[in-house]
Amino acid sequence: MMKLLKSSIFWLLILSLAVLTACTNSDSDTKDEETETPKPATSEGTGTEDEKVSxxxxxxxxxxxxExxxxxxKGFNDSQDKFEVVAEFQGTYEESLTKxxxxxxxxxxxxxxxxFEVGTKYMIDSGYIExxxxxxxxxxYDLSQLxxxxxxxxxxxxxxxxxxxxxxxxxxxxxxxAFKEAGLDPEKAPETFSEVINAAAKLKKGEMYGFSMLTYGWFFEQLVATQGGLYVNEDNGRSGxxxxxxxxxxxxxxxxxxxxTMNKAGTFGNFGTNWDDIRAAFASGKVAMYMDSSAGVAGAITTAPFDVGVAYIPYADEVKRNGVVIGGASLWMSKGIAEKEQEAAWAFMKYLTTPEVQAQWHLDTGYFAINPKAYDEENVKEKWAEFPQYKVTVDQLxxxxxxxxxxGALISVFPESRxxxxxxxxxxxxxxxxxxxxDKAAEGTNRAMEIANKTKK
Amino acid sequence: MTLLEKPGIWKRTANGRTALLYLLPSILLFSVFVFYPMFRTIYLSFFLTDQNGDAAIWVGFENYSYLLESTAFINSMKATGLFVLYTVPIGIILALFFALLANEKLRGIGFFRTVYSSTMGISVAASSVIWLFMFNPSMGMFNRLLSLLNLPQIQWLLDPQWALLSVSISTIWMNIGFSFLILLGGLQNIDEHLYESSRIDGAGYFYRLRRITLPMLSPTLFFIITISLINAFQSFGQIDILTQGGPSASTNLIVYSIYREAFINYQFGTASAQAVTLFIIILIVTILQFKLGERRVHYQ
Incomplete structure (x- = not known):
């Protein structure tokens, strides 16, 4: 009995000690944890004669x-013996940014x-980066190849x-x-807002809605941008x-x-804020036209049991089409780390932009190749011949x-605005x-920007 | 005299000191996990924070006055109130009903006791995902059933009229297991002799329920009501997975709104102000409950 008591007190003390150290200095603690794994690799590397930088x-x-x-x-690590890159998944964009x-x-x-792209302004202001x-x-480095x-x-x-x-x-x-059934030309998708509205009215049939869009700020930004409209003042936040x-x-x-207009006419289907839901709705024939990311095109083609067409996003009738804003993410190099590590990072970034790597990336994921020469690679050409829809996404860009x-707009409070x-x-x-x-959304965004500007160092 | 008094003080506090020593571990844990974060939250609620989440500009009570004027926050409070109203009474009544059923001595009752309390074994996240599939507008079970019965489809999680109800239904389901288990425990604790003598006196089932079971169960009921209320005020997981506070902010309960403000908008100042407001609300509700509810509680 006494023994049990003693040992439990002992463990309790250990626990509270651990808890105390964890909480008083959470920053340094997470640092230790995160660097622990790659550290041995670094010291090992510096120990050997070729001084591999990890x-x-x-x-x-x-x-x-x-994948x-x-x-x-792995391809990069095998291609040379000076640097070693350790890739670590850190959760969603938001989570990894918080870390x-x-x-x-x-x-x-x-x-x-x-x-992610909307974190660009935050990263520049943060002072964390080179x-x-x-x-x-x-x-x-020749940027014109990108x-x-x-x-x-x-x-x-x-x-x-x-x-x-x-x-x-x-x-x-x-x-x-569905276009064929409704008597529309399946090879010519509607281009302007009014054309989409008319097509949606014809396509609405039973359980199938004419048009849908994921309830997500990104699509709204794009539909504004393609009309040439700005999101915020100061030249979209780029001159100040x-x-x-x-x-x-x-x-x-x-x-x-x-x-x-479409919502009131009953031709608009609302499938919420979840990407999977709207894609499932399309694949199961509950909506005839919807907006998706170019990275989702491959999935739409393979899961849908019917012929899938891909078209440019629609624009307002009275303006000319401007096109789309890029979305996705970019890679940032840290400041304050060893120079050698920065060189390693730079070498890896250069490797990433080569046409072969970009071709593989494009085919695996459906993301764009940032190096257009990738589109001349044989494997890309083959895939495009099979799925001409892929090419539409690149043409639109x-x-x-x-x-x-x-x-695209540059503001630090983008997540809130969305x-x-x-x-x-x-x-x-x-x-x-x-x-x-x-107007209410604009007011909320204004307040968020005001606070961000006030508290900026 | 003085010589006698000095050891007196030392001696008189001996009990208190021993008590403190025993309390030390929990005081330590509480200060680390509860008191420090709480004071930090109160401190931050008087500031606007910068991009790194550090206090930057002192604004006094401005965060609070903004909250009280903001329609979004008032809407959050309303939604939270409704959510509590939907989930707590129905959840407890259902759990009590099941507990009374499962308290009967029948063959194989152990199976039913396990089934009724089984929702306790599933995490909020896992069960929310299951409910998410059932609520799915295109392939969900509920809408399939409705279409089989030729009833109009319901946008469970997409229609602001329905979303809070849908979330409440799944929350009631999740919480029943825990309430059921506690109430069943309370029922089993009631002295069998009371029932026996009342049966001899010729009391019927409902008379016994009203006069013996409920009064004897009242301490347990009081406990479960308090805990359920606090839990309902603090619901987060199911909101995050089912609706993310939407549509039209109809399920944006206060805790979810705090999360959004702090970890998506990085506004720790206003988020802290919301947290302190929630703390005060829960405190008031709990005090009221103790003042009003405890009178009816019958302790043996």
Whole structure:
């Protein structure tokens, strides 16, 4: 009995000690944990004569993306013997960003971190990172070999801060069989808002809705940008810190009216905020046209039991088409780590942009190749011959008119703003006034930007 | 005199000191996990925080006054109130009903006791995912059933009129296991002699239920009501998985709204203000409950 008591007190003490140290210094604790695994590799590496440099690469790719990425990293490690990259999955984009905030700017930070496109402004302001422009200049790296429309997004004030990696854009996916049945030309998808509205009316039949769009801010941003509309002031946040939302202007209102018209006519299907739900609805014939990411096209073609068409996203009748804004993520190099590690990171980034690697990445995942030469690779050509829909996504990106609108907005509070748009869309589908809900979202975004600007160091 | 008094104080506090020593482990744990975070939260609620989540600008009570004016937050409070109202009474009544059934001495009752309490064994996340599939608009079980019965389809999680109800239904299901187990334990503790003598006096089943079972069960009932209320106020997992606070913020309960504000918008200041508000609300409700409810509790 006494023994039991003593040992339990002992363990309790150990526990409280562990708890205390864990909580008082959570930052350093997580650092220890995260660096522990690669550290032996580093010391081992420095011990040998060839001085292999080992770096960490934090990413947010799961599923097929992770498999493909792991094989790319392995390819890099096998291709040379100076550097070794250790790829680590850190959860979703949001989760990995939160983890980075714990170690950012210290020598324990990962050499490379993958951050989603809307985190661009946050990363630049954070002071955690080394702009890769400095390596591009030092190395005389030829940027012109990369896709210009992708670079446009990530270039800020003419400087490239991060290396674009996985990039996607929205497209409109439609059911060709349903088009035939409704007497529409399956090879010619509707292009403008009014054409989509008319087609949706014809396609609505029984359980099948005409058109749908995931309730997600990204699609709204794209529909505004393709009309040439800006999201925020200060040239979309690119010439200074944005202070006012502009998405409730005429272009944004066009989008909301467009959705409202179909919703009121009963031809719009609302399938919520979950990507899988809307894709399942399309594949099971509950909606004839919907907006998806270019990275989802492959899945749509293979799961749907009917012919799938892919088209450019629609635009308002009275304007000309501007094109799409790039989405996805880019790779950031950490500041404050050893120079050798930065060199290793740079070597890996260069490897990633080679046509062969990009071709593999494009075929595995459906993301764009950031190096257009990848599209000339044999395996890509074969796949395109089989699935011409893939080519549409690339054409849409290359047809995009470069400009402030299609460059995409740069604000640090994007996640919050997107949430405001989601709520506005949901309110709209409940029959509220388009102008009113859009203004409310703009107001919420304005307040978020005001606080962000006030508290910026 | 003084010589006698000094050891007196030392001696008189001896019990208190021993008690403190015994309490030390829990005081340590509580200060680390409860008190420190709580004071930190109160501190942060008076600031706007910068990108790294550190206090940047002192704003006093501005975060609070903004909350009280914000329609979004008032909407959150309403949704939370409704959610509590939907889940707690129905959940407890159902659990009590099952517990009364399972308390009967029948052959194989052990099987039913296991089944009724089994939802306790499933994590909130896992069961939410199962409910998510059942609520699915295109392939969910509920809509299939409705279409078999030729009833109109319901957008369970997408229609603001239904979303909170749907989440409540799944929450009731999740919580029944725990309430059932506690109530059954309480029922088993009731002295068999009371029933025997009442039977001799010729009391019927419902008379016994009203006059013996419920009064004897009241301490357990009181406990489970308090715990369920607090749990309902703090529900998070099922919201995150089923609706993410949508549609039209109709299921944006306070805890979920705090999470959004802190970990998606990185506004720890306003998030802390919401957390403190929630703390005060739960505190008031619990105090009220003790004041009003405890009078009816019959301790043996």
């Amino acid at each position: 770096i960490e690469f934090w990413h947010a790719m799961s599923g097929t993306g992770q 493909s990425l792991d094989s790319i990293v 980075l905030r714990g170690v950012g700017g210290t020598k324990d930070a990962p050499a490379i971190t993958q951050v 702009p890769i422009q400095s390596f591009i200049d030092k190395d005389n 896709e210009e429309n992708i670079l446009n997004y990530y270039k800020v004030d003419g400087e490239l801060y991060s290396m674009p990696f996985n990039s996607s854009t929205p497209v409109m996916v439609y059911n060709k069989d 810190d944005a202070t006012e939302a502009l998405f409730n202007g005429p272009e944004g209102l066009n989008v909301f009216d467009f959705l409202d 290359q047809d995009t008119v470069p400009g402030l609108a299609t460059q 949430q405001q748009i989601v709520t506005a869309l949901e309110d709209l589908y409940q029959g509220k006034d388009p102008k009113e809900v859009l």
